[in-house]
Amino acid sequence: MSRQGPGEPAGAPVSRPGPRPVPQLDAIGGYVMGRPSAAEVERGAKLSSNENPYGPSPLGIAAAVAALPGVNRYPAEPGPLRERIAVAHGVSSAHVITCAGSDEVIHLVCSVYLEPGRRMILGSPPYGIHRIAGQLSGADLMRVPLVDFVHDLPAMAAAARPGDVIAVTNPHNPTGTAVTPEALRDLLVAVPRECVVLVDEAYHEYMDDDVRVSAVSMLDLHPGLVVSRTFSKAYGLAGLRVGYGIGQPETLEPMDRVRMPANVNAVGMAAAMAALDDREHVDRSVRMTREGRDRLAAACRRLGLEHVPSQTNFMLVRDRDGWPEALAAEGIVVRPGANLGVPDWHRVTIGTPDQMDRVIAILERVAG
Ligand SMILES: Cc1ncc(COP(=O)(O)O)c(C=O)c1O
Known part of the structure; x- marks a missing residue:
C-alpha cells in the first residue's frame, strides 16, 4: 500500500529548527490547482479547472x-x-x-x-x-x-x-x-x-x-x-x-x-x-456543456484520438502529435494528466462554443 501515487508531489522536507508538522504530512504532496495566469486567460481560454464558462447565475x-x-x-x-x-x-x-x-x-x-x-x-x-x-x-x-x-x-x-x-x-x-x-x-x-x-x-x-x-x-x-x-x-x-x-x-x-x-x-x-432558484442558468450551462462535450468526443473519434467518454464538464484526451502544446501556444490551457495520476493524457474542461471551435480546429490541424 503506497502513500504516494503516480504523479503526486512529495511533501516538503523540513530542515531548520522549529515546529514539526504531524508525521503524516511528510507523505502529503499539496493539491496542484489548474493554471494559468490572467494574461493567458485574456489571450486564450482557461480549460484547466473544470469551471463553468457561462459565469455565475x-x-x-x-x-x-x-x-x-x-x-x-x-x-x-x-x-x-x-x-x-x-x-x-x-x-x-x-x-x-x-x-x-x-x-x-x-x-x-x-x-x-x-x-x-x-x-x-x-x-x-x-x-x-x-x-x-x-x-x-x-x-x-x-x-x-x-x-x-x-x-x-x-x-x-x-x-x-x-x-x-x-x-x-x-x-x-x-x-x-x-x-x-x-x-x-x-x-x-x-x-x-x-x-x-x-x-x-x-x-x-x-x-x-x-x-x-x-x-x-x-x-x-x-x-x-x-x-x-x-x-x-x-x-x-x-x-x-x-x-x-x-x-x-x-x-x-x-x-x-x-x-x-x-x-x-x-x-x-x-x-x-x-x-x-435560477433553473434557467443551470439548465443552459448544462445543455451547452453537454453539446460541447459531444462535439469534442465526435472530433476525437474523427481524428482517431483516444479519449474517455465523459459524464462531466471535462474530458481526458490522450497525448499525441503535441496537441496540448499546440493549444498552449494559442493561450488555451488544459490540465496535464501527469499531476492527476494519468500521465500521457490531458484533461480538457469543456468551454464555450467559441472556445471549443478553437480547440477542435487546433486538434484537426495537429492531429488530423
Ligand atoms: C470531484 C470533485 N469534488 C469536489 C470538488 C471541489 O468542489 P468545491 O469547489 O465545491 O470545493 C472538485 C473540484 O474540482 C471535484 O473535481
Whole structure:
C-alpha cells in the first residue's frame, strides 16, 4: 500500500529548527490547482479547472451584491440555506450540512471518521482532495485501481472494514466516468454499517439524463452514506466556495459540531440560495456543456484520438502529435494528466462554443 501515487508531489522536507508538522504530512504532496495566469486567460481560454464558462447565475450575482453591505456582521446561521437545499432534495434540513465548498465536506468526513489505524479506500487515481484529506487524518490510504477508467466498486466493497471511509467520485475526476446505480447500491448494502461511504457528486448535473441517478435516493441503504454536492460547477459559483453534504442526521451531527462556526460566508450563502432558484442558468450551462462535450468526443473519434467518454464538464484526451502544446501556444490551457495520476493524457474542461471551435480546429490541424 503506497502513500504516494503516480504523479503526486512529495511533501516538503523540513530542515531548520522549529515546529514539526504531524508525521503524516511528510507523505502529503499539496493539491496542484489548474493554471494559468490572467494574461493567458485574456489571450486564450482557461480549460484547466473544470469551471463553468457561462459565469455565475445572474440571480446569484444580484443576491451576492445585495448581501455585501452586511458583511461587517458574521454570517447568519445556515438554517435557511439548508432548508432550501433540503427542499430541493426532498429530505429534512437535518439531513444537510453546508460547507465552504464540497472540499470542506471531504475534510470534515476525514477528520471526524478517520484516525491512524483506519483506512481511506479510494480509486486510483483518486480525486486529489480525497487523498490529501485521508492522509492528513493519519489513516492509511488503500488505493483500488480503476478498471477501464471506472471505479471498481466490488473490489472497494470487498476491501471495506468497520471504521473505513470509502470515497466514490461519481462521476469521477480525473476520468469523467460514472458508476452504475446498481453497482453503487450493491456497494452500499455490502459494506459494514460502521463505514462511511462518501459519494462525491460535484459533476452530477452534467450527467446524461438516462444515467443520472443521485446517491441521495439511496440514503436508506447505508447509515454512513454522505453525498457531497457543490455550487462550484453547474451553478457557476466556484469563487464563493459553497457546497454541502447530505446524509443521515446522526452521521452529519459530529461534522456539524466541529466545523468552523461561520464556515459558509454571507455572500456565498445569499448567492447560493438565489442560484438554486435560477433553473434557467443551470439548465443552459448544462445543455451547452453537454453539446460541447459531444462535439469534442465526435472530433476525437474523427481524428482517431483516444479519449474517455465523459459524464462531466471535462474530458481526458490522450497525448499525441503535441496537441496540448499546440493549444498552449494559442493561450488555451488544459490540465496535464501527469499531476492527476494519468500521465500521457490531458484533461480538457469543456468551454464555450467559441472556445471549443478553437480547440477542435487546433486538434484537426495537429492531429488530423
Ligand atoms: C470531484 C470533485 N469534488 C469536489 C470538488 C471541489 O468542489 P468545491 O469547489 O465545491 O470545493 C472538485 C473540484 O474540482 C471535484 O473535481
